[in-house]
Amino acid sequence: MIAVAPSHCEIATKKGMGRLGHELVVVHFSHPHPLELTSLHQQPATTCAGCSRTLSDRAYSCKACGYALHVSCAQMPQRVRHPADASHSLTLLPSGGGSFSCNACGADGSAFFYHCGECDLNLHCSCAALPLSVVHAAHLHPLTLFFFPPYENRGFSCDVCGHPGSYQWVYSCAMCGFDAHVGCATAAEEEAQANHPWHGSEGGGSAPHLALQKMETGVGVRKIDKRKAKRLAKRIAITAGTSLICTIL
Ligand SMILES: [Zn+2]
Ligand SMILES: [Zn+2]
Ligand SMILES: [Zn+2]
Ligand SMILES: [Zn+2]
Numbered sequence: 001m002i003a004v005a006p007s008h009c010e011i012a013t014k015k016g017m018g019r020l021g022h023e024l025v026v027v028h029f030s031h032p033h034p035l036e037l038t039s040l041h042q043q044p045a046t047t048c049a050g051c052s053r054t055l056s057d058r059a060y061s062c063k064a065c066g067y068a069l070h071v072s073c074a075q076m077p078q079r080v081r082h083p084a085d086a087s088h089s090l091t092l093l094p095s096g097g098g099s100f101s102c103n104a105c106g107a108d109g110s111a112f113f114y115h116c117g118e119c120d121l122n123l124h125c126s127c128a129a130l131p132l133s134v135v136h137a138a139h140l141h142p143l144t145l146f147f148f149p150p151y152e153n154r155g156f157s158c159d160v161c162g163h164p165g166s167y168q169w170v171y172s173c174a175m176c177g178f179d180a181h182v183g184c185a186t187a188a189e190e191e192a193q194a195n196h197p198w199h200g201s202e203g204g205g206s207a208p209h210l211a212l213q214k215m216e217t218g219v220g221v222r223k224i225d226k227r228k229a230k231r232l233a234k235r236i237a238i239t240a241g242t243s244l245i246c247t248i249l
């Protein structure tokens with residue numbers, strides 16, 4: 001018999017970490033049960049509760065509840081500072097089955113969002129990660145992100161799609177009066193980023209453009225030691241056999 005040294009992956013797994021160093025079990029604020037790192041074919045859901053997009057890789061999931069999060073969505077910071085709200089930090093919230101209206105793009109959302117109660121500010125996570133300026137093929141100059149239309153009537157007409165916008169964020173060239181909805185100004189760029197600004201790197205959770213100041217992470221991994229992780233994994237196996245109903249779905 002030839003002794004083969006265990007691969008790096010095996011060593012990492014024994015230490016309670018998955019491939020690429022992700023924790024095998026995490027406690028996440030959005031779900032009452034521990035979430036287990038699962039490969040694509042083991043996942044109990046097809047979409048991520050954090051961003052509503054299709055799961056395409058490993059995810060953190062609760063099999064008993066059919067709840068799953070992209071690894072990067074599970075790592076989105078729970079509190080951030082954002083230039084749209086100079087006075088307060090924004091809190092990451094699950095939509096709790098309801099929906100919110102996003103102040104940035106004007107569309108409704110039903111996944112995680114960043115919120116300030118005092119300012120009544122709600123942002124899609126992807127909108128919270130919008131770059132402060134973009135270059136768009138339809139205009140010669142860089143466009144700057146304004147957190148409200150820089151006009152007296154708080155409205156604008158989008159020079160990309162031709163539709164109006166009001167009381168929402170806008171990318172503008174102030175010099176030329178060129179305006180674009182945030183979605184219109186970033187459509188091509190989003191495609192280039194696989195439709196998910198938070199999924200920019202395997203490390204996950206970091207916005208590639210806007211330096212959001214992370215205040216605390218949404219994952220309670222640091223509170224779990226290896227023995228507890230084992231116990232939690234066992235509990236997941238047990239709860240998976242029962243039909244627990246989650247209130248936060
Ligand atoms: Zn996601
Ligand atoms: Zn659950
Ligand atoms: Zn939005
Ligand atoms: Zn605020």
Ligand SMILES: [Zn+2]
Nearest residue numbers: 158161181184
């Ligand atoms: Zn538009």
Ligand SMILES: [Zn+2]
Nearest residue numbers: 141173175176
């Ligand atoms: Zn211009």
